[in-house]
Amino acid sequence: MTPAVEIVDVARRFGAIQALDGVDLTVEPGEFFGLLGPNGAGKTTLISVLAGLARADRGTARVLGHDVVTDYRMARRLLGVVPQELVFDPFFTVRETLRIQAGYFGIRANDAWIDEILHHLDLTARADANMRALSGGMKRRVLVGQALVHKPPVIVLDEPTAGVDVELRQSLWAFIRKLNRDGHTIILTTHYLEEAEALCGRIAMLKAGRLVALDTTQNLLSSFAGLTVRLTVDALPEAWLDRVQRQEANTYVLTLADYAELERLLAALRERGTVIEELSLQEADLEQVFLRIMKRAA
Amino acid sequence: MNIVPASGSGWLTLFYKELLRFWKVSFQTILAPMLTSLLYLLIFSHVLESHVSVFDGRVRYTAFLVPGLVMMSVLQNAFANSSSSVIQSKITGNLIFVLLTPLSPLDIFGAYVLGAMVRGLVVGAGVFVVTLWFVPLSLEHPFWVLAFATLGSAILGILGLVAGIVANKFDQLAAFQNFLIMPLTFLSGVFYSIHTLPPIWQSLSHFNPFFYMIDGFRYGFFGLSDVEPWISFSVVATCCAALALLTLEMLKRGYKLRP
Numbered sequence: 001m002t003p004a005v006e007i008v009d010v011a012r013r014f015g016a017i018q019a020l021d022g023v024d025l026t027v028e029p030g031e032f033f034g035l036l037g038p039n040g041a042g043k044t045t046l047i048s049v050l051a052g053l054a055r056a057d058r059g060t061a062r063v064l065g066h067d068v069v070t071d072y073r074m075a076r077r078l079l080g081v082v083p084q085e086l087v088f089d090p091f092f093t094v095r096e097t098l099r100i101q102a103g104y105f106g107i108r109a110n111d112a113w114i115d116e117i118l119h120h121l122d123l124t125a126r127a128d129a130n131m132r133a134l135s136g137g138m139k140r141r142v143l144v145g146q147a148l149v150h151k152p153p154v155i156v157l158d159e160p161t162a163g164v165d166v167e168l169r170q171s172l173w174a175f176i177r178k179l180n181r182d183g184h185t186i187i188l189t190t191h192y193l194e195e196a197e198a199l200c201g202r203i204a205m206l207k208a209g210r211l212v213a214l215d216t217t218q219n220l221l222s223s224f225a226g227l228t229v230r231l232t233v234d235a236l237p238e239a240w241l242d243r244v245q246r247q248e249a250n251t252y253v254l255t256l257a258d259y260a261e262l263e264r265l266l267a268a269l270r271e272r273g274t275v276i277e278e279l280s281l282q283e284a285d286l287e288q289v290f291l292r293i294m295k296r297a298a
Numbered sequence: 299m300n301i302v303p304a305s306g307s308g309w310l311t312l313f314y315k316e317l318l319r320f321w322k323v324s325f326q327t328i329l330a331p332m333l334t335s336l337l338y339l340l341i342f343s344h345v346l347e348s349h350v351s352v353f354d355g356r357v358r359y360t361a362f363l364v365p366g367l368v369m370m371s372v373l374q375n376a377f378a379n380s381s382s383s384v385i386q387s388k389i390t391g392n393l394i395f396v397l398l399t400p401l402s403p404l405d406i407f408g409a410y411v412l413g414a415m416v417r418g419l420v421v422g423a424g425v426f427v428v429t430l431w432f433v434p435l436s437l438e439h440p441f442w443v444l445a446f447a448t449l450g451s452a453i454l455g456i457l458g459l460v461a462g463i464v465a466n467k468f469d470q471l472a473a474f475q476n477f478l479i480m481p482l483t484f485l486s487g488v489f490y491s492i493h494t495l496p497p498i499w500q501s502l503s504h505f506n507p508f509f510y511m512i513d514g515f516r517y518g519f520f521g522l523s524d525v526e527p528w529i530s531f532s533v534v535a536t537c538c539a540a541l542a543l544l545t546l547e548m549l550k551r552g553y554k555l556r557p
Contacts, residue, residue, distance in 0.1 A: 014557075051398055054557055073400035081398055087391035091319050103311025104399035146395060 002065040004029045004154045004185035005050065010059035011209075012045055019045040021209035022059070027187060027202075029064070029153070032180050034200030034217070035189045036290060041206040043189045044084055047158050051081045063154055077105060080152035082143050084159045084189075088131040094118070094142055095127045098149050105150040117145045120175040122168060137164045144172065154185045161192060173199065197221075197286035205293055213293045220289050227256045228288070229265070232278035237268045250277070309405035312396065316413025320379055328421055331375055335367045335425040339432060342489060357520050360433045364426070365443075365516040366488035371425045372447055373508065376418030376454035377461070377479055380410045384462025385471050388555075397556065403549035407459065407542070414455030419447060435519055442527050443518030449534045450511040454479070456541045463554050482508045487516075492524050507537045 005027040012020040020042045027033045037043050048054035050061050052068050052075070061068045066075040089097060098114045118124045121141040126134060131142065140163055147155060157176070161169045173195070180186050190196055196203060196217075203220055205213040213220065232251045236244070246253040256262050262281075269276060320327040343360035387393035396406065429435075437443060457479070465471040486508035492500050503509045504525075514530030517523035523530070549555070 052556065053394065053397055055552065073402070076398060076400045079398075083391075083394050085391050085394075087394060089387070089392045089395070090390070091322050096318075100311055100315050101395055101399075103314070104308045104396065104401060106308045106400075 001029060003027060003062070004031065004064055005187065006060075006062040006065075007046065007050070008060050010046065010049055010056045010061055012042075012049060012054065012056050014045075018209050020049070020056070023206070023209070023211050025204055025211065025214070027154075027185060029185055030180070030183055031202060032177075032186045032200050033188065034196040034203040035187060035206065036193070036196060036203060037189075037206035038294060040208075042209040043206055044158060045209075046206070047081065047156050047187075047189070050156065051079060052076060077150065078153055080147035080150065080155045082147040082155075082157045082160045084162075086136060086139055086143070086163070088134075088139050088142065090130070090132045093128050093130055094123055094134070094145075097131060097142060098145055101146045102149040107150055110149070113151065114145075114149065117148055120171070120178075121145055122171060137168055140164050141168070141172065148179070153183070154187070155179065156187045158189050159191065160188070161190065161195065169195075193286045193290055203286075205290065207294055212296075217286070220293075221284055221286065223289075226284055227258065227262060228282040228284070229254045229256055229262060230278070230280045230282070231276065233269065233274050233276055235274065237272060237274075240265060240268065307405070308399060308401050309409045312401060312406065312409035313412050316379070316383060316409060317416060319383060320413075320417050327375070327379070327417060328424060331371055331421050332424045332428060335371045336428055338367055339363060339429055343432070346489075356522065358433070361435055362491070362516070362520075363489065364429045364433060364435055365519045366512055367429070368422045368426045369447070369450060369512045369515045370483055370488045372418040372422035372451050373454045373483055373511065374418075374479070375421040376414040376451040377458040377475070379417040380414035380455045380458030381462045381465075381471055381475070382458075383410065383413070384459060385465055385468060388462065388466075389468070393555070403546055407456075407546055407549055410459045411452060411455040411542075414458055415448065415451040418451035418454065422447060422451075437519060438521035439518045439527075441518070442514060442531075445531060446511055446515035446518065446534065449531075449538050450515065453507070453511070453534065453538050453541060456538070456545050460541070460545055460548065463548060466554075482506055485509075486512050487524070488512055507533060510534050 003026045005025070007023055007025040010020050010023045011018070023042070023046060035043050035046070045054060049056045050063065050068060052072050055069070063075040063078045066078065068075045092100065095114065095118075098117065102108070102110050102114070115124070118127050121144060123138065123141055123145065126138060131139065134142065140160065144157070144160055147157075161172060164172065176186060177199070188196065188200060200217050202216050203213070204211055215223070228245075230251065230253050234250060236252055240254065243254040243256065244252050245255055254265075256265065339360070342363055346359055384393070387396070461471055461474040465474060485503065486506050487503065492503045492509065495503065510525065510530035510533040513523045513525050514527050514534065517527045517530070
């Protein structure tokens with residue numbers, strides 16, 4: 001099957017900064033794919049290369065088999081991009097903005113789809129409002145609408161929920177999930193890692209223009225499986241001190257492999273007659289995985 | 299003007315958007331430049347009518363002035379339309395909505411330049427109609443009037459597109475306008491016949507392509523000109539083709555648009 005997105009050895013330098021350094025990545029059709037990384041990791045540059053907004057120094061990028069340089073017309077028809085910056089054209093209303101965007105793709109008379117987009121993005125009541133009159137969150141939703149207006153099979157969302165309140169974020173994700181269920185491939189960059197963990201089947205992590213992790217979300221979480229234990233005691237048995245990540249007075253934060261190891265720790269404490277003043281557990285989440293991978297890649 | 303055309307390819311929508319953009323602020327983009335030209339006509343004709351003789355006295359100065367003002371309006375507004383549209387879109391970031399689409403360099407070029415031409419020609423036609431109240435004019439050769447208005451607006455529309463792409467800030471665009479477009483326009487014979495100039499300035503005027511646009515355009519009204527209309531047409535058409543090729547190459551390379 002032709003990959004939804006195929007990026008091969010893509011590199012791009014801006015002056016002294018190597019924004020992308022030989023990135024290889026394949027996203028399969030129908031995936032909900034996360035592209036994560038700290039600021040300046042190269043996520044937006046990679047999306048720009050894919051969308052034809054920037055040119056790669058070397059390497060190739062394809063959307064459903066269509067090269068983004070040599071076959072850019074088809075590649076761009078197949079791709080919808082929600083840009084990170086909150087940009088809008090102040091001359092037009094919401095509906096005009098969506099109609100014009102559809103028109104750029106040669107699509108006319110698609111008001112039924114535009115109405116559906118407006119409904120799902122909770123913008124129906126503001127359809128005839130000028131873009132200037134919208135709040136930041138509403139403008140962000142219009143950006144999402146513009147990316148969807150030509151019904152692209154591959155949708156790239158670059159920080160789509162920045163500045164969007166919780167309730168509307170939920171409805172936006174419900175809509176994006178529906179699109180994914182309907183067969184659209186979704187590529188998401190976000191700094192809300194809990195969103196990526198909940199939504200993405202596979203995740204790639206970039207750092208300094210290099211791919212430092214690429215796996216299913218489950219495998220990434222499993223590979224860093226373990227418990228983080230926060231324990232307040234008079235003293236910790238010496239044998240366990242090498243597991244301590246952090247210590248504040250009598251409070252120790254330890255990383256344990258699993259619950260069996262936790263049981264051994266508790267047994268050791270009972271054996272010494274140590275009284276536990278406070279105990280809390282935390283399972284590994286994507287944020288911890290992300291931080292560890294970024295630390296490891298430093 | 300609130301319905302996107304029902305058929306055609308993507309460039310038609312971009313063209314339509316360019317029209318809608320200036321139409322929505324028509325007071326500023328159409329009426330204001332018409333008023334400015336009218337003021338030029340009233341002041342210059344009042345002050346100079348009895349002092350300046352053009353074409354050996356065969357044409358009244360006020361009548362001579364009108365085609366120059368019409369053409370100046372066409373040129374300045376064509377430039378203003380494409381340049382302001384591109385620079386605003388670049389600075390506010392909404393140019394991305396065009397760049398993300400399958401529109402080709404030729405599509406983008408055609409839409410911006412045609413949009414600029416329409417605004418230039420609408421303002422020019424408005425100035426012409428308004429000035430008819432003040433001085434009756436004949437159209438000796440309508441073909442030449444249309445040809446030079448069309449080519450002139452196209453050239454300035456292209457220059458506006460180039461300026462919008464090259465400029466990073468509004469003041470850079472203003473420099474382009476104030477130090478290139480305005481001097482070339484004002485020194486092109488809008489307000490005078492170059493035969494009234496000293497020989498050195500007459501010679502220098504022949505290196506100004508704007509002079510040929512206005513001289514040829516004026517020929518269409520009076521059948522009189524400083525240079526043969528075919529020569530003017532050749533110069534203007536060559537400039538237009540050269541600028542079009544240069545600009546298309548810029549767009550194709552993504553110069554300053556797709557870094």
